[in-house]
Amino acid sequence: MSDPFARLNTLLKHQHVIDSVDGLLGWDEQVNLPPESADFRAEQMATMAKISHAAACDPEVGKLLTELESQVDALDEDRRAVVREARKDYDEVTRLPEEFVEEKARHSSAAYHAWHEARAARDFPAYAPFITKHIELAKKEADLQGWGDRPYDYMIDQHDPGFTAAKIDALFAELKAGLVPLVREIDAASANDGPSPFRGFPIGKQREFLEEVTAKLGFNYQRGRIDVSAHPFCSGNGADVRMTTRFQEDEPMDSLFSSIHETGHGLYEQGLRREFHHNALGEHVGMAVHESQSRMWENQVGRSRAFWRFFEPRFRECFHEQLKDVSSEKLYREVNAVRPTLIRVDSDEVHYNLHIILRFEIEQALFAGTLAVTDLPGVWNDKCEELLGRRPQHDSEGVLQDVHWSGGAFGYFPSYCLGNMIAAQNWVKAREALPDLDAEFARGDFSSLLDWTRREIHHHGRKYPTLELVERVTGRALSPQPLLAYLRERYGEIYLQSRGAD
């Protein structure tokens, strides 16, 4: 092997393939695993984690990187990006002692079980010590990684490199200032909407319809599939994407939109360049951009009038009986139903970002040391009242609702809201670039939008950091204003029309 760049890629590809096997074990665990096979699956995943770690820490990778860095001027821009990102990954994985990685994995496993039990028992105090320990571990990890006194910035960087708590704080403050009054307005206008009228949508038909929709959006079922799991997710990579959804007869919108959401993730993975799946040119750039893809297809596209112009007839064909008393306008209002809830994952699009702002403010305070873990429930509930206008009755519908902290995944929540911002900002640009989108959607053609995302976003992989990528795509720095404008336009048209001239 005389070409160090080629050799580096061979080793990166080896890592990528190993990690993909680990990913399949995770998918199978959620989709197929027999109830009493969990112990053995844990052994399989622990073994693969060790093999993966050994491949990622291969000293030869370090030597090749050093060699390539010494001749960086001879590399083109793409290869520099590959070396730069491989260096970041290599340093991060080799800086953590194996005992630390094992300790964190052990604690995450214990904390997950503790969270599960605490949520069922509505018993926050039983779970609190596990959060405390996870914060300690996060601080220790940040220290080992050289982030010293900025542990929360380190955690954010793990999900979205280039962002910091300060940057997010500024974006979220601006968003909050515009969003809270808008939400109040829409809440007032939708307050008398009853619960969903949808009942008894047969699951076979739901499945048929959502497979048609997601294929029409461009998901390639020749290189992917959709199955059922308790919580929808998207895993795998562009060579073999594994999405999931879930079905309830009275919740047809839940399975449909969770599928479109996961399809957005899947389209991103399928859009990354196959020959580079193992390096920075074909890897996703971060969670926020990933979420921007899922959110755009779910919300900007899937909840639009143009989308339903095309799909409503087929939807009614599938569910003739269930929809016979539902007008087109009522159907569209259900697609964009606004029903505030304390549970983030059940939240409508209008309220969703407030749930995230709440979590970000709390994580910041926890890491700054201005909020004690024991005080979490009270602060959570106060913030719920402030932001959502309602107070949890118990911690299972409050601070205990999310799984994330049990795995030590601090700094993850902001990605959801950043993804919404990026989706809205990209959307503005896409509509400028593709002025016929509405007409195309209305005839069931989503290809020009998909091509645009492939060209503008997917094609670059991880070459540009997120904030730079957003500027390249949209011509301006990331801002919450497009999201606010989008929400006002979409929901204003439905709920505030009589006041449209305000």
Added chain:
Amino acid sequence: MSDPFARLNTLLKHQHVIDSVDGLLGWDEQVNLPPESADFRAEQMATMAKISHAAACDPEVGKLLTELESQVDALDEDRRAVVREARKDYDEVTRLPEEFVEEKARHSSAAYHAWHEARAARDFPAYAPFITKHIELAKKEADLQGWGDRPYDYMIDQHDPGFTAAKIDALFAELKAGLVPLVREIDAASANDGPSPFRGFPIGKQREFLEEVTAKLGFNYQRGRIDVSAHPFCSGNGADVRMTTRFQEDEPMDSLFSSIHETGHGLYEQGLRREFHHNALGEHVGMAVHESQSRMWENQVGRSRAFWRFFEPRFRECFHEQLKDVSSEKLYREVNAVRPTLIRVDSDEVHYNLHIILRFEIEQALFAGTLAVTDLPGVWNDKCEELLGRRPQHDSEGVLQDVHWSGGAFGYFPSYCLGNMIAAQNWVKAREALPDLDAEFARGDFSSLLDWTRREIHHHGRKYPTLELVERVTGRALSPQPLLAYLRERYGEIYLQSRGAD
């Protein structure tokens, strides 16, 4: 690590877990893989094969074995078996150079595709060179393994240690002598039976029924599942067994009995002692015994009158309309239908062993050099006429029908027939030991038979070689006579009853 036996087990367990991951990839490939994801799956499996090979060749295993062998008197009988079998595996895997393993894998892949195309095109000459090369590779492999001038014995040993071509030849000759006239008799008596009258059995109900049946037989769905694939198989291990079946509306007996067959394999895996899955005390002993388990549940149990006494009412409940003109006796005759076919996998129980004898005789001649690969089709067809009384019209229903040789799996076919012999011989013993079996089956209780197989067979894992295990279980050397007696009893009662006094 001061205890070499404990350390050996740690390493064997590591291998076992890696191999189980590879097994899951194989299962997923057959059950779930999107059509265009095959290339990436091949990369994943090649990577896992390398990792598995490295673990199996770990020099520390060799050192530990040498250390344990030097103090073998200090080991109890069980531990000696573990060391003995681990030594066999270790020597076999380390004797093959990596290049040879890769060459064989590459050739198997190419030969598989060549076989697939040749079968579709009915073009044996296109496939012949691949068989020739596989025979060369098999001879080279036998030589590398120290079997020198006995390559076919080596291939047989790979599937069923302790057997040789000479031993099988003697068993099969005795079987053939009794079987050919019996088959002629039954053929004559069943010649006027028409095709199956079964049509339009809804697949959902087929699935429901077979899951009830297989659960009732004792398959633990808490540690296993059944899915759909093109060809039924059973994979995984007792911690997580993955069986498959296939469905056609006009072939309810095919899905049912293939499921019961795979359930027999699954029950064996689930009966192996969990704490020893990674060593000789908890591994299966060979293909013939594996097949004896699947065959006993499929045939001796599943096609018995007692079994149908219990399940017929439920079967009629599931398929009331389809069975309304089918009497109980006609149903039982369909369960045990005798319809000669040139295709092994579609063969009834009566003719099946003749298909195997044909293949064994051909493999023997190929390896002895008394049959040239180019002469295979003619010899195959002649033997078909001799054994089955009919001649293939083209090679796709003759020599091209089986996948086995394309993977170099010579010496595998005999296991199927040996499995039938062992099943029948065990069955005699089980009925002596458990005189109430019929009554138990008729009330849907299969537990005493399952417990007996667990105690007598599964519990021993790979501790005793197959021929010794058979003697321990049944008190006599393996013989084809119990199989002949069983077939005469079962099929004589149905087809030759008027001549029962002969």
